[in-house]
Amino acid sequence: MILLIEQILNGLQLGVTLFLLASGLTLIFGIMGVINLAHGSLYMVGAYAMAFVAMKTGSFALAFPAGVIAAGVVGIGVEYLVVRHLYARDHLDQVLATFGLILFFNQAIILVFGRQPVFVQIPESLSGSVQLLPGLKYSLYRLVMIGVGLASAVGLYWLITKTRLGMLIRAGASNRDMVRALGVKIGGLFTLVFGVGAMLAGLAGVMAGPILSVQVGMGEQVLILTFVVVVIGGVGSVRGAFLGALTVGMVDTMLRAFLPGMLREMMTGPSADAMSAGLSAMGVYVLMAIVLLVRPHGSAGAHG
Amino acid sequence: MAETNINLAAGARSWRWQTAVLIGLVLLLAALPLLANMLGMPSLISLATRIVILAIAASSLNLALGYAGLISFGHAAWYGIGAYVVGILYRHFVSGEALLGLPIGSDQLLITLPAAMLITGLCSGLIGALALRTSGVQFIMITLAFAQMIFFFFVALKAYGGDDGLIIRRRNELPFVDLRENENFYWLSLLIAVVWILLLSRIVQSRFGAVLTGIRQSEPRMAALGIATYPYKLVAFILSGMGCGLAGALMANHARFVSPDMMHWTQSGEFMIMVILGGAGTLLGPAAGAAMLILLEMQLGAVTEHWQIILGPLLVLMILFWRGGLSGLWRQMMGTRHD
Amino acid sequence: MTEIVLDVRDLTKSYGGLKASDHLSFQLTRGDIHAVIGPNGAGKTTFIGQVMGDVRPDHGSITFAGQSLNGLSTPQRVRLGLARTFQIPRLLKEQSVEDNIALAVQARQGHSFLFWSAVAQDRSLLDPASEIMRRSALSARAKVPVALLSHGEHKQLELALALALRPQLLLLDEPMAGMGPSESRAMVQILLGLKGQVSMLLVEHDMDAVFALADRISVLVYGRIIASGTPQEIRANAEVRAAYLGEEG
Known part of the structure; x- marks a missing residue:
C-alpha cells in the first residue's frame, strides 16, 4: 500500500513533467499549426543552462530561473530565425527543418559540455524527505516538483480562460483570420506563445535536471513520450494534454514499478528483468494503440 | 492544338533523353567495382553498396511519403525488422534451435529476403491499420511513437542480443554466386534496387498510383469521386514498409550485423531527408538523395567529428530556400516542365 | 408519374x-x-x-x-x-485536366487495386475522358495542369468530374x-x-x-x-x- 502511494506520487511527478512539455507543444500546434520537433531540445537547453549556472554559482535560486529564461530566449530565437518561416509550409517541411534543429542543438551541447552526462545535486534546502503517512517518506524535491507542475497547470488554465491573451489564443486556435481582424499583430502573438511554450519546456527540463542525469538526447526521449501524450489527449487541447500527461505518467510509472515483480513470478532467469524493462517501456505505446482503436481523434475535445 | 503537339513532342524527346541517361547511369554503376579496383580503392565498393541499399529504402518510403502524402516518421522500424529477420533466421540456422516450435533457421538469401519482406509487410500492415485511423500531424507523431515502441521491443529482446544486437558471421548464400565477394554482393544489391525501383515506377503509373497521387492532393475530392481512401493508403503503407524491410535485410547481409540502432528514430529522419533531398514524388529523386546524404555525411565527417552541427543548419536552409530537391534541379537542366 | x-x-x-x-x-x-x-x-x-x-x-x-x-x-x-461539386474547387492541382477526369472515370469503373498497367496509355480511361472534356468544353485544355486554369475553368472541371461519375x-x-x-x-x-x-x-x-x-x-x-x-x-x-x-x- 505504501509502495503504491509512493508510485502514484512518482507517476504524478512524471505526469506534470510531461504536461509542461505537452501543453507547449499542443498550444504551438493548435495556434500556429506548426509541429516542432525541437521542443525537446528546449527542455534540454533548460536543463543544461540550469546545470551550468548551478555549477558556476552554486546557487539554485539563480540556476532555476536561468534555465527557464535560457529556454525561453532560445525558443524565441528559434521562432524568429526558423519556425516563423514554416507557418505557411506543410508538416513535412516543418518536421525536417526542426529535425535539423535537433541535430544542431545536440551537437552544440556536445561541443560545449561533452558527451558525458552532467549530474546536479538536489538543492540542499529541498534535499530532505517528508513524512507523508506513517511509514511513507517522500522526497521533498519531488513533492515540490509536483506542486510547481500543478501550479503551472492552474496558471495556464487561468491564462487561457481568464485573460485577454488567453482569449486571443483560443480565438487564434479556431480562426486566425478573426484574430487578425481584431487588429492584433498575429506575428507578435505567435512569438509570445512560442516563448511561453519554450519556457514551459525549459521549466520541465530544469526540474527534471537534479533527478535525472542531464545529457544529450534527453530531449528526444521525452519528446516522443510527449507525442504519445498529445495523441492520447487530442491535438490542440490543453485540457487533453493534462489528462493525457497524467495517464501516461501513471501507466509508465506503474508498469516500471510492478511489471518486473509480476514477470518474475511467471518466469525465471535473468531474462525476466530485461524483458520487463522492455515491456514496461512499450506499455504507454500500447495504451496509445488502444486509445486509437477506441477513439481515433484523441480522448478529449479540442481547445479546452 | 499545335502548341500542345509541340509540347508533346518535346516531352517525348526529353523522355527518350532521360531513358538514355538512366541506362547509362545503371551501366556506369555496374562498372563501378571494376573502376574501384583499378583505382586501388576497394572500399568504394562497400560505400556504393550502402548507398544502393539505402536507395531502396528511400524509394520505398517515397511511395508512401512522396506519392500518397503519408508523412511516416517511423520507417526505420521496417528497415530494422527486415534486418532482424535475417539475423534471427541466421542465428537459428547456426544453433539449430527451433523458433516457436518450428525448425526454420536459414542462411539462404532466396528464403531470407522474401521472409523479411513478408514479416515487415505483416508488421507494417498492423501498425499502419492503426496509425492510418488518424491523419496530419497525429499521423506523424503516431508513426514515430510506434517505431519507438518497436525499438524498445528489440532492446528488450535479450534472446537476440538486446542492445548489443546480433552478429551474422557469414553472409547468406545464393546458388551459383559467392556473396562473400564484395563485388558480387554489390551487383546483387544493384540488381535488386533497379528491379525494385522499376516495379515502383509501374505502380505509381498504374490506377493504384493515380489514386495515391489523388489522395496526396485532396482527400475530400477522392471521397467525392466515390473512392474510400483508407485501403489504398494502407496498401501503400505496407508496400513501402516491405521495401524498407528488403533494404534492411540486404543491409544486415552487407554489414553482417543488426542492432536496434538501425531502427533509431534518427534513421527514420534520415530516410525522410533522403526523399526530400532528392525530390519527393519523383522516381529516382530518393535514390539520388540517398547518395547525396551519405556522401555529404562522409565529407562533413572528414572535416569534423561534430559534422551534425553543420548538417543540421544545412538541412534547415535547404528546407527554407531550396524547394524540389535534386530532381527539381534535374528538371531545370533537362528543360522539362514540372508535372 | x-x-x-x-x-x-x-x-x-x-x-x-x-x-x-x-x-x-x-x-x-x-x-x-x-x-x-x-x-x-x-x-x-x-x-x-x-x-x-x-x-x-x-x-x-x-x-x-x-x-x-x-x-x-x-x-x-x-x-x-450521388455526386457533388464544391463551392471552393477541390481539384488535383498538380495533375492535368485529362488526369483529373480520367481518375473520375476510373473511380466510376470500380476499384483501383490495379498495379501494373499505366494509366496514361489506358484507352478505357482516356476515351471516356476525352468525350467528357468535349462536352464540358475543356478539350483544348486537356494537358494543362489544373493549377494554371482560370477560376471559371476550375468550376467547369468541378462539373465535369461530377458528370464523369454518371450520377442520378x-x-x-x-x-x-x-x-x-x-x-x-x-x-x-x-x-x-x-x-x-x-x-x-x-x-x-x-x-x-x-x-x-x-x-x-x-x-x-x-x-x-x-x-x-x-x-x-x-x-x-x-x-x-x-x-x-x-x-x-
Missing part, C-alpha cells in the same frame, strides 16, 4: 447554439432542377454536406431513390449515384460563384443541356441563373425551409421577398 429521388425528413444539425439545419424537410422529384436559395449562413452548404455524408446530422433521415443513406460514408453514397442526382454548390457574366451564361447553357438526364439540387446566389434553370425553388433561412414552390410561386411569395429576394434586389 413523378418519383421522389431525394427525400429528406426532419433534418437537424446544430453547431453549439447555431442551428444549421432546423427540422428541415425537402423532396426532390426525379428529373427536376430544384434550387435551394437563401442568405449566407442559412445552412445551404451544411445541407449538401449532410446529404453527401461529410457532415453527420444530429437527427433526421435522408432517403435516396428509396434507400436510406443514414450511416453511409461519402464514397458509399457516391456509388449509389447532382448536388451543385454555387456553380456560378465567382464567375463573370459570360461564364455564368455558358454554365447555365451546360446545365440546361443536362436537364432531364440528371436530377439536380442547385444551391446558387445568382438569381438570374436560378430562375432560368429551376423547376422548383426552396428558400432556406436559418436552417428552415420557409417556402417551396415553382419559380412563379416563389417570386410572388411575400415572406420570401421580405426575407431574401427583397434585400438582394
Whole structure:
C-alpha cells in the first residue's frame, strides 16, 4: 500500500513533467499549426543552462530561473530565425527543418559540455524527505516538483480562460483570420506563445535536471513520450494534454514499478528483468494503440 | 492544338533523353567495382553498396511519403525488422534451435529476403491499420511513437542480443554466386534496387498510383469521386514498409550485423531527408538523395567529428530556400516542365 | 408519374447554439432542377454536406431513390449515384485536366487495386475522358495542369468530374460563384443541356441563373425551409421577398 502511494506520487511527478512539455507543444500546434520537433531540445537547453549556472554559482535560486529564461530566449530565437518561416509550409517541411534543429542543438551541447552526462545535486534546502503517512517518506524535491507542475497547470488554465491573451489564443486556435481582424499583430502573438511554450519546456527540463542525469538526447526521449501524450489527449487541447500527461505518467510509472515483480513470478532467469524493462517501456505505446482503436481523434475535445 | 503537339513532342524527346541517361547511369554503376579496383580503392565498393541499399529504402518510403502524402516518421522500424529477420533466421540456422516450435533457421538469401519482406509487410500492415485511423500531424507523431515502441521491443529482446544486437558471421548464400565477394554482393544489391525501383515506377503509373497521387492532393475530392481512401493508403503503407524491410535485410547481409540502432528514430529522419533531398514524388529523386546524404555525411565527417552541427543548419536552409530537391534541379537542366 | 429521388425528413444539425439545419424537410422529384436559395449562413452548404455524408446530422433521415443513406460514408453514397461539386474547387492541382477526369472515370469503373498497367496509355480511361472534356468544353485544355486554369475553368472541371461519375442526382454548390457574366451564361447553357438526364439540387446566389434553370425553388433561412414552390410561386411569395429576394434586389 505504501509502495503504491509512493508510485502514484512518482507517476504524478512524471505526469506534470510531461504536461509542461505537452501543453507547449499542443498550444504551438493548435495556434500556429506548426509541429516542432525541437521542443525537446528546449527542455534540454533548460536543463543544461540550469546545470551550468548551478555549477558556476552554486546557487539554485539563480540556476532555476536561468534555465527557464535560457529556454525561453532560445525558443524565441528559434521562432524568429526558423519556425516563423514554416507557418505557411506543410508538416513535412516543418518536421525536417526542426529535425535539423535537433541535430544542431545536440551537437552544440556536445561541443560545449561533452558527451558525458552532467549530474546536479538536489538543492540542499529541498534535499530532505517528508513524512507523508506513517511509514511513507517522500522526497521533498519531488513533492515540490509536483506542486510547481500543478501550479503551472492552474496558471495556464487561468491564462487561457481568464485573460485577454488567453482569449486571443483560443480565438487564434479556431480562426486566425478573426484574430487578425481584431487588429492584433498575429506575428507578435505567435512569438509570445512560442516563448511561453519554450519556457514551459525549459521549466520541465530544469526540474527534471537534479533527478535525472542531464545529457544529450534527453530531449528526444521525452519528446516522443510527449507525442504519445498529445495523441492520447487530442491535438490542440490543453485540457487533453493534462489528462493525457497524467495517464501516461501513471501507466509508465506503474508498469516500471510492478511489471518486473509480476514477470518474475511467471518466469525465471535473468531474462525476466530485461524483458520487463522492455515491456514496461512499450506499455504507454500500447495504451496509445488502444486509445486509437477506441477513439481515433484523441480522448478529449479540442481547445479546452 | 499545335502548341500542345509541340509540347508533346518535346516531352517525348526529353523522355527518350532521360531513358538514355538512366541506362547509362545503371551501366556506369555496374562498372563501378571494376573502376574501384583499378583505382586501388576497394572500399568504394562497400560505400556504393550502402548507398544502393539505402536507395531502396528511400524509394520505398517515397511511395508512401512522396506519392500518397503519408508523412511516416517511423520507417526505420521496417528497415530494422527486415534486418532482424535475417539475423534471427541466421542465428537459428547456426544453433539449430527451433523458433516457436518450428525448425526454420536459414542462411539462404532466396528464403531470407522474401521472409523479411513478408514479416515487415505483416508488421507494417498492423501498425499502419492503426496509425492510418488518424491523419496530419497525429499521423506523424503516431508513426514515430510506434517505431519507438518497436525499438524498445528489440532492446528488450535479450534472446537476440538486446542492445548489443546480433552478429551474422557469414553472409547468406545464393546458388551459383559467392556473396562473400564484395563485388558480387554489390551487383546483387544493384540488381535488386533497379528491379525494385522499376516495379515502383509501374505502380505509381498504374490506377493504384493515380489514386495515391489523388489522395496526396485532396482527400475530400477522392471521397467525392466515390473512392474510400483508407485501403489504398494502407496498401501503400505496407508496400513501402516491405521495401524498407528488403533494404534492411540486404543491409544486415552487407554489414553482417543488426542492432536496434538501425531502427533509431534518427534513421527514420534520415530516410525522410533522403526523399526530400532528392525530390519527393519523383522516381529516382530518393535514390539520388540517398547518395547525396551519405556522401555529404562522409565529407562533413572528414572535416569534423561534430559534422551534425553543420548538417543540421544545412538541412534547415535547404528546407527554407531550396524547394524540389535534386530532381527539381534535374528538371531545370533537362528543360522539362514540372508535372 | 413523378418519383421522389431525394427525400429528406426532419433534418437537424446544430453547431453549439447555431442551428444549421432546423427540422428541415425537402423532396426532390426525379428529373427536376430544384434550387435551394437563401442568405449566407442559412445552412445551404451544411445541407449538401449532410446529404453527401461529410457532415453527420444530429437527427433526421435522408432517403435516396428509396434507400436510406443514414450511416453511409461519402464514397458509399457516391456509388449509389450521388455526386457533388464544391463551392471552393477541390481539384488535383498538380495533375492535368485529362488526369483529373480520367481518375473520375476510373473511380466510376470500380476499384483501383490495379498495379501494373499505366494509366496514361489506358484507352478505357482516356476515351471516356476525352468525350467528357468535349462536352464540358475543356478539350483544348486537356494537358494543362489544373493549377494554371482560370477560376471559371476550375468550376467547369468541378462539373465535369461530377458528370464523369454518371450520377442520378447532382448536388451543385454555387456553380456560378465567382464567375463573370459570360461564364455564368455558358454554365447555365451546360446545365440546361443536362436537364432531364440528371436530377439536380442547385444551391446558387445568382438569381438570374436560378430562375432560368429551376423547376422548383426552396428558400432556406436559418436552417428552415420557409417556402417551396415553382419559380412563379416563389417570386410572388411575400415572406420570401421580405426575407431574401427583397434585400438582394
